[in-house]
Amino acid sequence: MNNEHRNQLIVEINSLRKEKNAIILAHYYQPAEIQDIADFVGDSLQLSQKAAATEAEVIVFCGVHFMAESAAILSPDKIVLLPEASAGCPMADMVDAGDLRKEKANLPGVKVVCYVNSSAEVKAESDICCTSSNAEKVVNSLGDEDILFVPDANLGGYIAGKIKRPLKVWPGFCPTHHRLNKEDVLKSRREYPNAEVLVHPECREEVWQEADYVGSTAGIIKYAENSAGQEFIIGTECGILHELQKKCPDKKFYLLSDQAICPNMKKSSLQKVRDCLVNLSPRVTVSQEIREKAIGALERMLAVTS
Ligand code: 13P
């Protein structure tokens, strides 16, 4: 796309967002040009807080399907748009409500903590949601109840280590983070011996065991900003480099692996943002029946975190 076309699209998006009273929310993994036009860029928790609080009539969710769906659950009177309807999350697809119901029947009394990276139907079967930035707090809020953590086994294992008690975890994973391994860390450390290693808890245990800091995307950005260190190896999706570079222009960031890319997060484009604002479609909705069952899990998470 040439600059003239890009600038034209941005002008159109700016006038459409005013005309339609829309807010554009973007996750840190989105393409840089999307982050640059967003009203707010954040991690999963910050984005759901924003979606719950906004007074805009239209929410353009530049992220993946479960994020837009959470916004639709929290703000049922708003029009929630996902610029590319097929932008899903393969980890969210690794648990479905029917299988979860069967597992709950095998584990009477268990409390289900579900990572927000899950469908509305799965949230409807869960006691409370969490994100990677509040998972420890959420799990601790349940005292010594038996917990089934779905669907991310890596995050569940990380939290179990933090709270020093076993959790039952669903065998799901994020393909983008799961493909990073210990050898990537050792190799990067050899190449950049002065750099600190910051990774996301969706990475395998063999990766977070080797890291200097483990946290959500917002946590990684905050850590890099506050650290006296000047160089960082980043173990999460490559889109985060844009915000890191913006916040810390004098520091150096190296991606742990060039494989750290989420194809679904990269499906948004300026053209699709413009088109969805013109057409008010693709729209993400949740049936009233599922919404009424799912909202409790999201609201309990927001209450624990506020
Ligand atoms: P956070 O932004 O909450 O760290 O989530 C990471 C992620 O994988 C979102 O899909």
Ligand code: SF4
């Ligand atoms: Fe899902 Fe992983 Fe992509 Fe996040 S980075 S949307 S968890 S596949």
